[in-house]
Amino acid sequence: MPDLPLVEVVVAILIRPDSSFLLTCRPTGKPYSGYWEFPGGKIETGESPVQALARELNEELGITPDQATPWLTRLFSYPHATVQLRFYRVTSWQGEPAPREQQQLAWQTADNVTVSPLLPANIPILRSLMLPSIYAITCAAETGVEASLLSIRQAFQSGIKLLQIREKAMPPDQLECYVQTVLQLARNNHQVTVLLNGNIALAQTVQADGIHLTSTQLLSLTARPTVNWCGASCHNAEELKRAEQLGVDFVTLSPVYPTLSHPGAPSLGWDKFSVLLRDYPLPVYALGGLQPTDLAIAQEHGAHGIAMMRGI
Numbered sequence: 438m439p440d441l442p443l444v445e446v447v448v449a450i451l452i453r454p455d456s457s458f459l460l461t462c463r464p465t466g467k468p469y470s471g472y473w474e475f476p477g478g479k480i481e482t483g484e485s486p487v488q489a490l491a492r493e494l495n496e497e498l499g500i501t502p503d504q505a506t507p508w509l510t511r512l513f514s515y516p517h518a519t520v521q522l523r524f525y526r527v528t529s530w531q532g533e534p535a536p537r538e539q540q541q542l543a544w545q546t547a548d549n550v551t552v553s554p555l556l557p558a559n560i561p562i563l564r565s566l567m568l569p570s571i572y573a574i575t576c577a578a579e580t581g582v583e584a585s586l587l588s589i590r591q592a593f594q595s596g597i598k599l600l601q602i603r604e605k606a607m608p609p610d611q612l613e614c615y616v617q618t619v620l621q622l623a624r625n626n627h628q629v630t631v632l633l634n635g636n637i638a639l640a641q642t643v644q645a646d647g648i649h650l651t652s653t654q655l656l657s658l659t660a661r662p663t664v665n666w667c668g669a670s671c672h673n674a675e676e677l678k679r680a681e682q683l684g685v686d687f688v689t690l691s692p693v694y695p696t697l698s699h700p701g702a703p704s705l706g707w708d709k710f711s712v713l714l715r716d717y718p719l720p721v722y723a724l725g726g727l728q729p730t731d732l733a734i735a736q737e738h739g740a741h742g743i744a745m746m747r748g749i
């Protein structure tokens with residue numbers, strides 16, 4: 438069979454303040470009609486992705502996006518076409534979405550999608566949408582265990598939903614006890630996802646929610662560890678590629694700015710950061726010297742969110 442041409446498609450994740458997003462049902466007459474998708478469509482000749490997105494949102498829903506930030510890019514082969522899907526997040530728009538093509542609309546949440554079937558290329562996207570925009574990282578080695586537990590408690594109270602325990606120098610007995618304490622805190626009321634840096638065996642023993650692979654593990658492992666959530670630390674294009682091949686759920690890319698934990702390491706800056714993320718299919722947390730106020734600039738450069746050790 439001849440290779441199918443690559444179709445460039447722009448896709449809008451319209452997100453409301455309560456994190457719900459809009460799915461629409463593909464109208465009769467199109468391939469996969471009756472399947473649910475995000476609003477969007479093919480990029481026309483001479484259009485930029487953002488121009489195509491504004492046109493599609495107006496044609497399909499009668500709205501004008503205020504801003505669209507690049508998110509993921511996913512390549513997928515259907516029997517009718519190979520598509521390159523450029524996902525953008527849109528959190529503010531003018532007008533109220535209304536069906537302009539007789540299509541059904543449904544506001545959904547990633548942990549409870551009630552419509553089906555979804556277009557096959559979108560299934561992993563829902564898992565990515567479950568990830569929060571802030572990824573907190575422990576630093577008990579710097580602050581001491583008591584102070585660290587206190588700031589974790591405060592972080593959970595202020596709504597942090599994803600935490601990495603990164604205590605590379607902690608003795609094994611103390612680490613297990615610290616991890617158990619953090620897991621207990623996470624499970625008391627807060628429903629926080631807790632990943633353990635580097636130690637796959639301990640993560641499995643204590644039933645942490647997952648593992649965050651070091652870049653060394655990323656380059657040496659031949660298969661994704663069997664855990665629910667798997668993140669990985671990346672610093673360059675080779676590690677990003679490997680994370681994609683291994684099928685991890687998300688990565689951190691660092692250091693964006695100079696950091697205390699890696700003194701002297703050359704930092705990426707936002708320009709190099711966004712070049713590395715061009716066409717990348719996984720959610721990426723920007724990491725390195727960032728504060729909560731850097732979230733907007735990170736997302737403008739293609740990040741899913743930001744990861745922080747000291748900013749929480």
Ligand SMILES: Nc1nc2c([nH]c(=O)n2[C@H]2C[C@H](O)[C@@H](COP(=O)(O)OP(=O)(O)OP(=O)(O)O)O2)c(=O)[nH]1
Nearest residue numbers: 446448467474475476477478479518520556558559
């Ligand atoms: N709009 C949209 N298309 C998607 C999504 N996921 C996914 O795999 N696709 C695929 C399905 C199609 O092969 C392609 C989009 O083509 P389309 O036919 O919807 O585009 P369009 O509205 O410009 O179509 P047309 O009427 O001009 O032919 O991308 C998604 O979430 N939204």
